[in-house]
Amino acid sequence: MSRPLLSVVVPFHDVEKYIEPCLDSIAAQDVDGMEVICVADGARDGSVEAVRARAAVDPRFHLVEQPRRGPGPAKQTGVDRSSGRYLAFVNGDDIVPPGAFALMVASLEETGSDLACGNVLRLAGDRLVGSRPHRRVFRVSAPRTHIRRHPALLRDRILGNKIFRRDFWDRHGLTFPARWYEDRPVTVMAHVLAGAVDVLSEVVYHWRDHAVADPAAALRRMEPARLRDRLTAILDTAAFLDTHAPALKPSLDVESMRVDLRVVAEAVPDLAEADREAVLDLARRYLRGVAADVWREVPALTRLELRLLQNGMIEEIGRVLDVRRSTGEPVRVRPRGVLRRRWIADYPLRDDRRLPRDCHDVTEELTLDAEADRITWRRERLEAVIRVRVPGVAPADLCGGRLRLFLRQDPPAAQGPPVEGDHGSCVGEWRLTESGPTVVTADLTDVLAHGDGMREGVWRLHAELAARGLRLAATVHAPADPLGAWGPLRVGDGLWLIPAAGAGRRLKLRVRRAKAAVTACVFTPAGIAVSGWIRGSTVGEAAVLARGGEERLLSFPARLWRGTDGGVRFEAVVPVHAVGFPGGAGWRLSLQRGDDPPVPLALDITSHLSGTVGHRRFVVTRSAHCHVVLRERIEG
Structure with missing residues (x-):
């Protein structure tokens, strides 16, 4: 064989x-x-x-x-x-x-x-x-x-x-x-x-x-035999790396401290005394082999738990675990020192001399939280209202610091001059006082301005804070609530700003110029008459296409002509009462000129429209990308 x-x-x-x-x-x-x-x-x-x-x-x-x-x-x-x-x-x-x-x-x-x-x-x-x-x-x-x-x-x-x-x-x-x-x-x-x-x-x-x-499966990892096997496995792995690849040992230590030894710290308070001593002995053996600089690579709360584990301070571990399991406000963080300022968390045992001082030092863990509260277009100005905070730090402890907001195009601009600086263009700077600011309003209009409109592309807001030895930066993120109430915002003829949430809820501001748009809708006995404009100079045969949710495609003749300003206009009638539009379904409209690919039609009207054709009521609205959507309104 x-x-x-x-x-x-x-x-x-x-x-x-x-x-x-x-x-x-x-x-x-x-x-x-x-x-x-x-x-x-x-x-x-x-x-x-x-x-x-x-x-x-x-x-x-x-x-x-x-x-x-x-x-x-x-x-x-x-x-x-x-x-x-x-x-x-x-x-x-x-x-x-x-x-x-x-x-x-x-x-x-x-x-x-x-x-x-x-x-x-x-x-x-x-x-x-x-x-x-x-x-x-x-x-x-x-x-x-x-x-x-x-x-x-x-x-x-x-x-x-x-x-x-x-x-x-x-x-x-x-x-x-x-x-x-x-x-x-x-x-x-x-x-x-x-x-x-x-x-x-x-x-x-x-x-x-x-x-x-199976919740019981999670509990089995806390059994004494499983804990001993887990610790023995990382001890054997560490010993192997010490001999064959010592440069990798610190990375293993960080991973083991963040995952394996934290599980041990969580389990130890509930173990019987004999089992506890056996597990503690293995944990101490491992931690004795961790270099001092590696301890700084794990979060302060983990350092605290593992120092307590190392010292056999079992009762105190329970108090720290309560902090970790808490879902309330972030633990208070306070500045300490003048020449070498550090930020210390109010974790349990903060001033206990049995523990190294770095068990409560969260200086490298502090983050800037910047969230958009709203984006508005008023009086020809585009404004962003942003809430900022450093979780756990009181505004008074940041007094005298500086907050700056930047607008950066992502990817880099393909039109117009490049944005200035490595971080993009600054759209606002604020001095921090004892009471904040926790909410700031930035005017984005001048940075986005281009000719008689705005630069097209995707833009992101970035925040930077410098205060009392801290230098923090963050991309502004969108709120957890849907962004539909914010827009799209009409910021010019056929020009739209579309707020959206990207990966990790990072706020994206997309400026999009329509290639074709509906500027008028009239409900008539023959159907819904739509008219508007399309970019380019070609006139000739054209059709308005309606695509339904089930990939159903309908086509209606359109007329093109050149307007007095030289631009191309169009008009068409969508006979909604005669072609079997399914009730409640949404239909997206596009315009096809000759053999060219269809161009989505934007709705370049300030408000949504509704009206009656025959005995049926229809609504003309726009999608999240500004495209025309036609729906039948069914009462009930």
Whole structure:
């Protein structure tokens, strides 16, 4: 028998509910020469029979049964039984998306790398959501890279999103420890020992987050044995990096302190005394190996929790956890010092001499919060009202500082002179007093002015604050409420400013000049008569097109002529009562001139219009992008 191309190891224990979808996803992979080693780790439910039934009809699947020994030994059993050129792992309750194995194998065949890894989504109940540890790591593909050049791979600590060359695996003697969190040291070792690694931005694995549907699963991570295994895993990983890649050790320490040791700090107050001492001993061993400068890389509240953990101050940890769980106002932050000013949070034990002073120092964590309150166009002026604050800091503590707002085009302007300065154009500057300002009004008109209108493009507002040693900056964000009440704002003939919220609710101000617009609507017995203008000089055959929500397209003849000012005008009648417009549906209008592509029609009228045609009532309104939308108004 020829050697399989790919061996897939599937450890499972009591996952009857999920095993069939898992096996289906593996069976559907388009890889020729695949063997699937399914290891039942003391399973007591129907999952064993499901695998046995699959193996009876699909010779690629093989069932191995063993007493309950844990996920590490189960994976090791699968490796020992496998024989493929490449090696993959899939937990029995997870899913492999279509084409994932073929993608990773093809990458390895092309590049010669030792392992390939890809992006991951999280199965939260019946929804697929992003996996936070993997989102940034796999944002961009990078063939033949390495963890030393791509240190974010330290966050990639699961096996399911990887395929390994088997000769690489065997050459370095990679094996699984007999405990929980078995993947972590193995994946970091593999990343470091590999000659090259293929990083793929495509999603290749869906891992199931049981804590979403089963609260008991979240509690199991707090069990003493799981905590000890977790700490042992990061201790082993740290020891390996100290020997083989010491430059990566600080990054591991930061990640472990932010995630693993915080879980330990949360669990320790509820442990029995004997279990607590064993866990504390392991935690102290790890923290003793963390360099002093690395402590500064984690947030002050985490530093405080971990110093209390290190000192065995268990009662006090509870007080700090209460602060972390609080959903009220931000903790008060106060300035301290003159020559070297620092900002200190009012966390518990602020002046306790048993703790280093930096446990409460949040100077590098302070942020500027700038939110748009409203955008208005009045008396030919465009104004933005912005609320600003530094969460936790009283305005009086910022007295004498300076706040500045800048308007910057994004992407860079393609018309007119460039905006001035690295930050864009300043649209306002304010001195901070004891009472603020917390709300400022900036006039954006002059910066946006261009000829007899405004510069087209997308603009963003940025805020900068300098006060008492602080220098903070932020992009102004939109409020949580919808922006529909703000606009679009008509700022000239056929010219619109459209407020919108981008990624992270960052406020975007889009200035758009229409290519064609409706300037008049009249409700007549024959239908809705629309008229307006279109840019360009060509007259001839034309049509008004109406596109419905179900991609239905209707066409009506339009007349074009040249106006007295030399511009092109149009008019058309939309016979809404005669062509079967579905009640309640929205229809977007566009104008097509000859064989040219259709041009969306903007509604260049101050207010929305409504009227009756026959016995039916219609409304002419505009979309969020200023386009004409025609709807029937149904009473009731």
